[in-house]
Amino acid sequence: MFTNTHPQNTSKDATLAKKFTAVRERTVSMCKTLSDADATAQSMPDASPAKWHLAHTSWFFEEFIIAPELGESARFNPAYAYLFNSYYDAVGPRHLRNKRGLLTRPSLEEIYAYRNHVNTHMHALIQQGKVPLDILELGLAHEEQHQELFYTDILHLFAQNPLKPAFTEFPAQPDSSAATTPPLSWTQFEPATPQIGHSGDGFAFDCETPLHPALTPAFKLANRNVTNAEWIDFIEAGGYANSKYWLSDGFATKTQNEWHAPLYWEKKDNAWWTMTLGGFAPVELDAPVCHISFYEADAYACWAGARLPTEAEWEHAAKQTGATIPSSSPPLKPLAQTGDTLTGMFENVWEWTASAFLPYPGFQINDGAIGEYNGKFMSGQMVLRGGSCGTSPAHTRSTYRNFFHPDKRWQFSGLRLAKDIT
Amino acid sequence: MFTNTHPQNTSKDATLAKKFTAVRERTVSMCKTLSDADATAQSMPDASPAKWHLAHTSWFFEEFIIAPELGESARFNPAYAYLFNSYYDAVGPRHLRNKRGLLTRPSLEEIYAYRNHVNTHMHALIQQGKVPLDILELGLAHEEQHQELFYTDILHLFAQNPLKPAFTEFPAQPDSSAATTPPLSWTQFEPATPQIGHSGDGFAFDCETPLHPALTPAFKLANRNVTNAEWIDFIEAGGYANSKYWLSDGFATKTQNEWHAPLYWEKKDNAWWTMTLGGFAPVELDAPVCHISFYEADAYACWAGARLPTEAEWEHAAKQTGATIPSSSPPLKPLAQTGDTLTGMFENVWEWTASAFLPYPGFQINDGAIGEYNGKFMSGQMVLRGGSCGTSPAHTRSTYRNFFHPDKRWQFSGLRLAKDIT
Amino acid sequence: MFTNTHPQNTSKDATLAKKFTAVRERTVSMCKTLSDADATAQSMPDASPAKWHLAHTSWFFEEFIIAPELGESARFNPAYAYLFNSYYDAVGPRHLRNKRGLLTRPSLEEIYAYRNHVNTHMHALIQQGKVPLDILELGLAHEEQHQELFYTDILHLFAQNPLKPAFTEFPAQPDSSAATTPPLSWTQFEPATPQIGHSGDGFAFDCETPLHPALTPAFKLANRNVTNAEWIDFIEAGGYANSKYWLSDGFATKTQNEWHAPLYWEKKDNAWWTMTLGGFAPVELDAPVCHISFYEADAYACWAGARLPTEAEWEHAAKQTGATIPSSSPPLKPLAQTGDTLTGMFENVWEWTASAFLPYPGFQINDGAIGEYNGKFMSGQMVLRGGSCGTSPAHTRSTYRNFFHPDKRWQFSGLRLAKDIT
């Protein structure tokens, strides 16, 4: 399926070898507080157990690099090709995805042994120059995606436990106690025809291509995300009860699921608390609102007399303003934002856009199993842009298209308002 | 909610008065073969009983024109404001929509009396120049929409009956026995920046506005719809079984619902039959395939090495080629197409596009209840363009945006292929 | 399947011929206020449309008497054997039962024609002495069962209509305005070994056989049914909220379905109203409570420090006290009871017992389709004894075993308390 080109670009080679080690080690280090049981449980069909994330990201390298190069006998355990293959759903028993949490065997220890087995083979193949760099790069980006999913899935799991255990202590942050959230302000953009999508330099997922022109009207974009304090205003103004702010599907979803606040929020002695990776804690008023669905984001924007930006507007703005992508470890909870101009576009919360996740003009699906990468998800989902408090270092970029169904709330998802200029 | 302007434009006035009579009479004449029971039953939550269509379209005029002008006492029956108000769902008991088929009272006869009551008031108000023309126009377009829904809903109901009764005899058509379906051919379009949307002349729904530029790449569009014969090729090639042609949500939907062919198709003695408004009949090989979901349309296009057009491409092509909108009564079943160039764009079947139903740049929702018209449905649905064998005369236009969820099949929905030019 | 014996007993012959006419006419006369739509709709899977009751009871005679005697060509319409065969579920498409309400054709008029066709054939066969009397008798008892189901099903249908239409006017009753409900009193019974079940004289359903001894301990039985006034006490005492009175399955069912009162009850301006065959009306405090499930009956008895009687106790008491079975038309709503001793055992409401519907010792299922009559329902259901305000004249007897699942409430079901004597 892939032409096994022996790459000449030894500098890229060395960089990727180093990155392979770093990404693989980071995944394991993220799990260090987990017990075997923590790593096994699955809290809902959308989420996967930690063991599955650990194994599936290894399976990717085994399936697409090691087995083609070294043969089937190089696999750690032939059964794993079945157990940890996410693509499997389409071709066989379809209920397995809901039952990942029942795989108490193999144990977490065996999964770590599997990872080591894969790492050993990969290091050898990389040294021998036998690794297709494009697949290696894709595999690492794939593993970084699962790193963030790991965080959101484990948060969801721990939130189901009445003991509300803390997964971790939050990394120390620079003291921002004196900081206050700046008032909402707007950056204006003229009508334009920006080039949207990936330009060809560096790695990007298939769905970010091809580069193409898009029309953006005159619009303005908020300097920061909507905060928890503002969201509480929305709640107290009856925002969840009034259908006029809501999309029809959104209001039905909200009503059926009895949503009255973001996911994880609970009112306790008249104050809002929420579940975080550090345990159960009071809602921080200055921090960006998080764990909201597209439907809620859209309703809030409507209530606020604004709208969500399209993904072209968002990307155009991000490229214009030169916002920077964090290269260090993420803070694991949204932090209060301080800038007066466009700020925090790649941090804190993924920002729901008004755009459905659809193919760009001229988009082509590659042949083969890896070709299924993103194209098959291009219906029914909405695009989120930026990055979050759980995104892997240097993983994202201005062209990055994250996407989820409009009712999903367990991701680190929030919003930034936009407005027409008329 | 509406300024009750007394219109000056007496020519438009007269035209709309005439149209009011015509549309209202057409609705009733469409129902003439129905029994009280036929008009009461509801075959699924998506469909409405004929009585409900008859009453709800009358309620619109009563609610937005008669009651504001003549007071509540002018209503036929106060309870009807509750029973036949589709907007009601958001503010009250939410299960009613599924239970419309249990309203055996009022009877069909009473509903006709309701219609007459509304007509009498409306005629008087029109004569007195007391009718806001924009609402009148909207009410008539609304009723025309329900005319087509009536056909698709009654077809669905009769298809559930093992006796498979015929709803009607098909209108006579010009003899086309000698015609054969032309081979697939393509019309090419250069990259362009057409103005998309409603230009301001004549009536349009809110979602067709505002007029705005859009970029269309170089592309080509098929001369005709995909036919039943071609669809059978797809079935026989295993198209329904192979996940690689399908969107992920589509394959899951197909599998769960056990779709193996378009809605209503059944294999009988090795030949395909289908349910039509004229009863159970053999599938006509040369006619456009109908009653397929977006998911199936997309999978077919993928299998055929093509894609669906975007709605901007479709509208651009329709405006370029000057395709004409039928002004006579629809044939009630898709007819074989004969042209070598772009043909049948407003007839036979609504054509699924690759576009999600989203607001145009600068779209504004009007205040008030009528403001809810289309905006609240702008998530999770896909746009269909053109018109069908069940569309009311002169109802559609090149900017018309029809929309349904991607899994819906009971509409007269088919497809026309497009391709990139690279 | 049945030996077509030509009966000698001409007196029984004549009686059954007369009864055939009476029962068949009564069914039609019960429907005289129904429109075609009323007769078509199905309000829930447990209920059947009136048209279905009318047709299915005719199908019984066609299937088991006319067709065997006169051949298939004597059928009114071969398709009816499929449409109106309740046994069909086991051997074919299983969803049909839920979709009976979609059979808008055949019309009510056609169903009446079907009934006449069957009647004509039956009268001729009866005159010629060609009708197996046991099947005829079973067919008439079967039709009488459906007469009561017709009432409960049409009540359920009309209760779904927000207009809450009246099905009928109640038959005039002797003036009982001066009557007051007597206080609860008890009739005592010594330990005994009564013969339970059908003794061989007259008609009985298979499940009432064989006659067998049963042990009944010392117990006492209430003089009358629990009244609506008493039920309101139970509600106001928190009876629906306190799990300690409830069976585990019952409490779960109650909670899931949000039961807070009997079926059809609604609180309006601080008073309880209910839906009746005569329309929406205030709850009559002295009348027996009706439309309660077994779970509710059991919880009430527990709250009241009593229990439900077993069916053997009930039958023993009924035989001892010589309670009489009504032979005139039923009142169609439960009436206040006036006796100081055991009263109303065959009227007003079916009485839930503590007995599961199980085979009597030595019970045998007959061969053939009619053999399926009751045996296949002998799991998961509870026995009710007596008769109700909707039971056909002279239809019931002291050995009669009615049965429904413990969560069903749409029948005319109530309760009578029993207690151990210790």
Next chain:
Amino acid sequence: MFTNTHPQNTSKDATLAKKFTAVRERTVSMCKTLSDADATAQSMPDASPAKWHLAHTSWFFEEFIIAPELGESARFNPAYAYLFNSYYDAVGPRHLRNKRGLLTRPSLEEIYAYRNHVNTHMHALIQQGKVPLDILELGLAHEEQHQELFYTDILHLFAQNPLKPAFTEFPAQPDSSAATTPPLSWTQFEPATPQIGHSGDGFAFDCETPLHPALTPAFKLANRNVTNAEWIDFIEAGGYANSKYWLSDGFATKTQNEWHAPLYWEKKDNAWWTMTLGGFAPVELDAPVCHISFYEADAYACWAGARLPTEAEWEHAAKQTGATIPSSSPPLKPLAQTGDTLTGMFENVWEWTASAFLPYPGFQINDGAIGEYNGKFMSGQMVLRGGSCGTSPAHTRSTYRNFFHPDKRWQFSGLRLAKDIT
């Protein structure tokens, strides 16, 4: 709720103290092959995680003995009263039962510490004579029940794992390779009025009381259970496909769940295999059939021209024949039976009876939380008698009433045929 009587009967005291140690140790020893993850997962709502069994059985002693005697401060962790209280369902959040598998914390190790904490307190209280013996005895019987549930739940969990891991090695059995299953033979019983239920000596659950006379007709009972070989005959004769053998609810359940064989059976290379506590293994033809529902047992009996015994018949026979209750560790899989006369009544498989689980005449529910023990489950369930290959040593007796809903299959459940003598 319990009078804290200081017991005089020091011999019973000593016996129970010894038994306390034995039962508590046995539970832990049963779990020795489990990982933390194995002990946490929950494979379906009916099943509980091993950790939950370990904790809940300890909670019983803490809740009903330690806390009343030593105060709330003697609890290991106050939150456990909430987490491990099965009675909790009725008074609070109702979904918790389905989410037991998400309690990855506390860990298995912490649960063992909890057990030790409870054991220490209990030993001290027993020594001080401060333990109500009736509650202690109930607590031990309760833990023995959970020991068997532990086996059936862990088997169900491991069966969901595509790797089909073995939970244990089977205990060695006396060589029975020469044994062959004896032909079916029958023991006859005359009509009788045996005393049924618990006589007052030794421990029994509330539902086994009071002792009361019951009538048993003449009947005969099979010498042994139905075997796997016989069940395969039933399958091959189309037993699962023919509705005439099935109860109506049973056929619907079977069809909806696509049952074609007992739970865990899979056909592999034309032979039947099944999941066992020792892993995936060929079905042993001579062994009793196991993991069947009541519906299947009843259908088999009907197909075989027999019926299931009532529980009174079963108990009468067991008492007559003096069948013995195993006092040693169970074999963990059903073993082939060899006797010519009534044999294996307390081993191998629980035997479905024809009796619904209902209160015996004069049954009283005790006050208080322990009073809820069995009474609240007395609807919708069927009685099983005897004991199984997973039952704790000496746990059962001839009056023991096990009960499950008629569709449950994950218990060690089988059948023994009975017949009327006419």
